[in-house]
Amino acid sequence: MSRTRPTGDAAYRDGTGTFHPAEQRIVPGSDLRGTTTIAVDACVVGAGAGGAVAAKELSEGGMRVALLEEGDWEDTATFTARPREMTTRLYRDAGQVATVGRPPILLPVGRAVGGTTLINSATCFRTPAPVLERWREELGLHELTESELEPWFRRVERELNVVQVPPDLAGRNAAVVRRGVERLGWSGDFLYRNVRGCVGAGVCAFGCPSGAKQHTGITYVPKAWAAGATTYTGARVEGVEVQGGAARAVTARTSGGGRLRVRCEHVVLAAGAIHTPLLLRRSGVGTASGWLGRNLSIHPCTAVKAIFEERIDMWHGVPQSYYCDEWAHEGFVLEGAAGPPDYIAASIPRSGPEHRALMERYPHMSQFGIMVCDVSRGSVRELAGRPQIRYDLDACDARAVRRGIEALCEIYWAAGAREVIVPVGRIPTLRNGETRPFGDAPVRTGDLTLMAFHPLGTARAGADPAASVVDGSGRVHGVSGVHVLDGAMVPSALGVNPQITIMALATRAAFALLGAPAPDEPAPERMAVPRPATPVAA
Ligand SMILES: Cc1cc2nc3c(=O)[nH]c(=O)nc-3n(C[C@H](O)[C@H](O)[C@H](O)COP(=O)(O)OP(=O)(O)OC[C@H]3O[C@@H](n4cnc5c(N)ncnc54)[C@H](O)[C@@H]3O)c2cc1C
């Protein structure tokens, strides 16, 4: 195997290399009525970032694996690139999952084979070194050093073909922001993404219609099938049966109205940070420390829009292709977020003729995002059979949102924008180079229109069973054979997009479960090394 892996222009455009299995090993839940019982070595719950990775590595390591996913298998050939249609199909609750609190925050997650990776923006960052350092200091996760994680990052990055966006595919939305960033002398770069042959079709968040995005449903899951694993779709897991302090089985309801019981010695819960804690609690597992369902971080986000004289045509190019980390030390990074017209129309903080006038200038509109490395923490609990997500934005995080908005105003004016629209309805469109739209007044959390895409931490990892739910390899404290390998185990906000962290931790944990040594993997030619976003407490 070559010792380096290309990550440049040619590797980004190369459309070859996607794995095609000889057989799709899928049992649709609609075919399962009555009671079905199977026996395997490991049952993995959830086919997203963590679960698909665990299923592939465990089955390639020789285990018999059943992968249970509540959503369906979605065929790329049927993706229409129409946001409303695809959101209903690929997102949980048609994309309407939201927090309760001040302010309420939309928190969309995926529900299909591929999980949220099927509808994510494909941005790839490793866990920043200072975050690992904090985990070591505050949670005793001494084994999670940069050098320990290196082979696991490399493995994930090779499997997914993590490569850097070439400038000409990044779109004019990124080009104008980059112009502003460079004129100000600030720090920024093109993002790294998990793609093969991406043509900049611009609808990553609604299912990549060209199959370029290397989500886990077309990468890890097919490799798990090739190694003998079976995916049960339409299988909503209800809980884990534990006897004598050890996992015995997983039980699920199928979309055909039946029941599926999977007898197994090892259970990997990877239902995501919203659902995994509910499954643990229902199973009476992981509750001893009192941390289960707490410690939720989400990376609150918002976006600023600007109107330019020149055409931007946000529908061309990779929607999230560039980032600016100049202000990471103030707890936020700026990341591209171009959007198709129907998506933008829903997020413009205007109504009536003003809204219409802005949408008429959509071809000249740019949008860029702010992502906060939050210090606020929320919680998840089950209420009437559904998750209730509680999250109040702390004043420190509100301040970071405000600073992010101000920084984007500066970038847009430096880039030559004519008008800037900040995400607060009561603030009129800016036309005069204003960079402090809030003046000296404190920002009111209730004023902010926020979204979030990265729920983490609700079954946090740590060395001390009294202060955490799982250990650094995802093993639930106090019970044998139950693992959490998804966003729930990631103990804090990262300040960068989390999929690679989740996947690397899941890979490492799967190898530990198999008792296998770290693999020899090629080093990437280049990889992003962003300035670390530092959560800013009061
Ligand atoms: C629009 C959007 C854009 C994003 N962009 C990026 C990005 O560019 N880069 C990045 O790093 N991250 C991004 N993310 C976040 C990233 O995709 C997630 O952090 C990651 O996929 C979470 O992995 P997970 O394994 O925790 O859960 P998921 O990937 O959400 O997988 C969980 C799976 O479990 C299933 N499940 C849940 N409950 C049950 C049950 N009871 N029984 C059976 N199955 C169940 C779900 O249906 C789902 O398929 C984005 C997220 C969104 C919403």
Ligand code: SF4
């Ligand atoms: S930009 Fe288009 S081709 Fe590239 S990953 Fe996104 S949807 Fe697929």
